[in-house]
Amino acid sequence: MSSLSASETVAAGRGPAASPPSGPGESWAVQVRDVHITYRVPRDPRANTLRYRLTRPSARRDLVREVKALRGVSIEVAHGSVLGVVGANGAGKSTLMRAVAGILPPSSGEIEVHGRISTLLALGVGFNGNLSGRENVVLGGLAAGLSRRQIAERYQQIADWADLGDFIDMPMKTYSSGMYGRLAFAVSTHMEPDVLLIDEALSAGDAKFKRKSYDKIQELVSQARTIFLVSHAVATIRELCDDCVWLHQGRVMMRGDPEEVTAAYIRFQEVGEDAVVLEDV
Numbered sequence: 229m230s231s232l233s234a235s236e237t238v239a240a241g242r243g244p245a246a247s248p249p250s251g252p253g254e255s256w257a258v259q260v261r262d263v264h265i266t267y268r269v270p271r272d273p274r275a276n277t278l279r280y281r282l283t284r285p286s287a288r289r290d291l292v293r294e295v296k297a298l299r300g301v302s303i304e305v306a307h308g309s310v311l312g313v314v315g316a317n318g319a320g321k322s323t324l325m326r327a328v329a330g331i332l333p334p335s336s337g338e339i340e341v342h343g344r345i346s347t348l349l350a351l352g353v354g355f356n357g358n359l360s361g362r363e364n365v366v367l368g369g370l371a372a373g374l375s376r377r378q379i380a381e382r383y384q385q386i387a388d389w390a391d392l393g394d395f396i397d398m399p400m401k402t403y404s405s406g407m408y409g410r411l412a413f414a415v416s417t418h419m420e421p422d423v424l425l426i427d428e429a430l431s432a433g434d435a436k437f438k439r440k441s442y443d444k445i446q447e448l449v450s451q452a453r454t455i456f457l458v459s460h461a462v463a464t465i466r467e468l469c470d471d472c473v474w475l476h477q478g479r480v481m482m483r484g485d486p487e488e489v490t491a492a493y494i495r496f497q498e499v500g501e502d503a504v505v506l507e508d509v
């Protein structure tokens with residue numbers, strides 16, 4: 229879990245920096261403007277070894293290749309909306325979420341977030357497996373910018389919601405992935421975030437937990453919180469979201485009504501991208 233304080237901007241080449249909300253930007257919870265993110269990865273897995281470098285000095289220039297994960301993504305998200313993010317494996321969904329969370333600075337472009345962010349990007353991110361669930365709740369709260377007193381006030385609610393029984397005092401490395409998910413979801417949703425980022429978290433729990441998660445998200449929606457929800461489960465996107473963006477190879481392919489966007493996305497997957505041009509979908 230990570231947190232940004234009110235109205236922060238993440239821009240190319242630097243970390244989160246304070247920026248006052250001004251002008252039309254104030255009506256948006258999140259503005260992503262022409263964001264590009266490029267990862268640099270070793271071309272050859274052996275390239276990091278000293279032996280490789282000493283024996284192939286001439287190959288140095290080619291040691292890394294670039295992966296363009298986001299290519300000019302622009303998205304404006306209104307306060308209180310629930311934005312579903314869909315796309316095939318490798319489309320750039322998690323990269324976008326990490327960038328909005330302020331964990332990954334864009335290579336170019338700008339992201340503006342108005343409000344406090346809470347993230348549930350991958351199950352257990354930010355948790356220390358050697359510590360108990362109880363201790364991790366405190367850590368998660370501190371990471372989200374709460375005081376110890378605020379955390380103490382919320383602890384019982386979080387523990388009740390996660391419903392882990394005696395496991396709350398066991399080291400988290402003894403948890404099943406569903407138990408991890410329950411606690412991670414409980415912590416991030418009880419931090420009263422203005423903007424909540426959820427990446428596939430709902431898929432880890434059982435049917436009862438999923439229903440509870442839906443209800444919690446609906447509650448946050450009714451409080452006009454803004455939510456980003458990345459999921460491969462189209463039914464989940466249709467049930468929970470009022471807006472949807474489809475990413476494809478790092479670009480926004482379509483944006484709008486969740487029913488229409490997910491229908492086009494499914495059709496695209498079925499037909500295959502060679503047979504479909506952008507205007508058709």
Ligand SMILES: Nc1ncnc2c1ncn2[C@@H]1O[C@H](COP(=O)(O)OP(=O)(O)OP(=O)(O)O)[C@@H](O)[C@H]1O
Binds near residue numbers: 267323324
């Ligand atoms: N840490 C990283 N280092 C290098 N390349 C990365 C890294 N993370 C992601 N990528 C690459 O960036 C592209 C986008 O990945 P990303 O994880 O954002 O996609 P995704 O839509 O979330 O995929 P999935 O549905 O499989 O989770 C992919 O080509 C992936 O291989």
